[in-house]
Amino acid sequence: MQKPKPPYKVTVIPGDGIGPEVTAVTRRLLEAVGAPIIWQEAEAGAKVFRKGIPSGVPQETIDSILDTGLVLKGPLETPVGYGEKSANVTLRKSFETFGNIRPIRIIPGVPTPYYGRNIDLVVVRENVEDLYAGIEHMQTPNVAQCLKLMSRKGCEKIVRLAFEVARAEGRTKVHCATKANIMKLTEGLLKRTFEEIASEYPDITAQHIIVDNCAHQLVRFPEQFEVIVTSNMNGDILSDLTSGLVGGLGFAPSANIGRDVAIFEAVHGSAPSIAGKNLANPSAHVLSGVMLLRHLGLFAEAERLENALLYTWGSGAAATSDVAPLHEAVGTSVFAELVESNLATAPGRTQTRPYRPWDMGRVYSCDKQPAKRQDVGVDVFIESTAPLQEIGRELERCAQGLPLTLTMISNRGTKVYPDAVAMPDLVDHHRCRFNRKAGAPMPQDADVLELLRRISTIFRWMHCERLLEVEDKPAFTKAQGEN
Ligand code: NAP
Numbered sequence: 001m002q003k004p005k006p007p008y009k010v011t012v013i014p015g016d017g018i019g020p021e022v023t024a025v026t027r028r029l030l031e032a033v034g035a036p037i038i039w040q041e042a043e044a045g046a047k048v049f050r051k052g053i054p055s056g057v058p059q060e061t062i063d064s065i066l067d068t069g070l071v072l073k074g075p076l077e078t079p080v081g082y083g084e085k086s087a088n089v090t091l092r093k094s095f096e097t098f099g100n101i102r103p104i105r106i107i108p109g110v111p112t113p114y115y116g117r118n119i120d121l122v123v124v125r126e127n128v129e130d131l132y133a134g135i136e137h138m139q140t141p142n143v144a145q146c147l148k149l150m151s152r153k154g155c156e157k158i159v160r161l162a163f164e165v166a167r168a169e170g171r172t173k174v175h176c177a178t179k180a181n182i183m184k185l186t187e188g189l190l191k192r193t194f195e196e197i198a199s200e201y202p203d204i205t206a207q208h209i210i211v212d213n214c215a216h217q218l219v220r221f222p223e224q225f226e227v228i229v230t231s232n233m234n235g236d237i238l239s240d241l242t243s244g245l246v247g248g249l250g251f252a253p254s255a256n257i258g259r260d261v262a263i264f265e266a267v268h269g270s271a272p273s274i275a276g277k278n279l280a281n282p283s284a285h286v287l288s289g290v291m292l293l294r295h296l297g298l299f300a301e302a303e304r305l306e307n308a309l310l311y312t313w314g315s316g317a318a319a320t321s322d323v324a325p326l327h328e329a330v331g332t333s334v335f336a337e338l339v340e341s342n343l344a345t346a347p348g349r350t351q352t353r354p355y356r357p358w359d360m361g362r363v364y365s366c367d368k369q370p371a372k373r374q375d376v377g378v379d380v381f382i383e384s385t386a387p388l389q390e391i392g393r394e395l396e397r398c399a400q401g402l403p404l405t406l407t408m409i410s411n412r413g414t415k416v417y418p419d420a421v422a423m424p425d426l427v428d429h430h431r432c433r434f435n436r437k438a439g440a441p442m443p444q445d446a447d448v449l450e451l452l453r454r455i456s457t458i459f460r461w462m463h464c465e466r467l468l469e470v471e472d473k474p475a476f477t478k479a480q481g482e483n
Contacts, residue, residue, distance in 0.1 A: 009069075016047075018332075026282065077269070101165060108313055131146050169355055219245075252284050264292040279331065382459040405436075
């Protein structure tokens with residue numbers, strides 16, 4: 001990302017629900033702290049969907065972001081069910097904000113079961129790949145599929161971002177949380193990339209942790225974590241857990257970082273039940289503004305604003321309704337006034353982080369081409385409720401005369417043909433694996449196409465996957481029970 005120069009242009013999207021209230025507070029406090037920002041107001045979310053723009057983001061907003069490269073955003077409502085996409089996802093994907101940084105720390109004066117413990121950590125979540133690529137299909141009327149796509153490039157970018165965040169914030173440890181024990185290729189790619197790149201950061205301790213254990217450890221001993229890098233869905237879940245440790249969504253800020261665009265927003269949504277009632281806690285959004293200031297290199301201003309916010313909470317003079325009983329709580333606007341008045345008067349903190357600018361210069365080396373690769377077969381997915389022996393017999397017939405042979409059929413990942421360890425509760429969706437016949441030439445596209453043509457005369461097939469070998473090793477997983 002090119003370093004912007006002051007005065008900094010920032011696109012501000014007030015958003016939906018409590019968005020306009022909390023965004024106004026952050027904007028006002030950034031101005032009060034003297035940040036040289038020129039705001040460009042823009043729209044996205046519910047209002048835009050209602051105007052009939054299915055992405056939820058109009059062209060004028062996209063143009064503004066292309067111009068500023070920086071966004072301060074309120075939460076955007078996502079329509080539930082069929083139809084429109086999420087405007088948040090549209091923004092993240094359109095501007096390839098690949099990294100979602102979610103820091104949390106104990107907030108002075110905010111009671112939680114963890115109060116008094118030294119919790120100060122950052123979840124660095126991959127933001128555009130994984131199951132959230134949104135590639136879903138009904139494979140049969142009864143079986144849905146969501147593709148979990150993870151790339152070497154995506155893994156490298158997020159891992160480097162995590163190490164750079166650690167360095168920039170004077171942290172000493174990065175954990176990589178994956179489910180590589182089960183998803184050896186997708187989650188495994190993140191683990192392997194992490195282990196490769198860790199060697200470039202000898203000043204930082206790198207440790208892999210299985211994601212479910214990470215959740216368990218976060219609840220029991222959160223102090224052990226400084227930075228956790230993880231895939232999109234795992235990061236979504238872990239970061240909501242971490243915000244719960246410190247008082248809830250009202251205290252969880254985030255930054256979506258891309259090469260050319262950075263979007264700063266609270267983790268919480270539009271909280272429609274309290275919208276327009278002057279009840280929202282603006283802290284998460286203000287802390288996102290603090291992240292924006294640091295992103296701009298305005299470290300002193302960031303420190304001053306963060307200090308005033310933490311002092312306001314720590315002094316016990318006021319709390320919003322998510323923390324205090326309603327009759328004792330102050331409204332969003334009173335809370336904002338208190339923070340503003342504390343900007344000048346709050347005593348400085350004795351312990352603060354030594355924030356430095358990031359150096360993301362060496363990201364994106366990426367795609368590797370192996371010396372040897374070959375396609376050794378094909379998985380064909382078919383819909384059928386016929387008995388397995390009949391399906392097997394028909395498919396073996398389809399492969400006759402081709403350099404391919406049916407080696408197994410699996411149902412939702414468990415081998416069911418030619419033999420099975422135990423019989424799962426079958427559904428109408430089968431993966432039929434055809435490998436190269438012993439001694440036969442390498443199967444060509446024409447062979448696969450002929451196989452598909454023959455299969456389609458008997459069964460409805462819905463997709464197929466090549467079986468790739470890289471450096472003579474299978475680049476596909478085996479079914480449960482397959483040797
Ligand atoms: P939510 O808006 O985060 O609200 C969940 C609950 O958390 C609220 O009902 C409220 O609890 C509390 N809360 C959240 N932020 C608060 C704040 N600043 N101050 C005080 N209390 C706060 O989650 P949701 O209800 O699941 O989602 C609502 C809408 O927001 C959906 O359309 C969703 O798609 C969208 N959303 C957008 C984003 C985004 O733009 N990045 C993120 C998440 C969700 P009480 O009800 O107890 O007061």
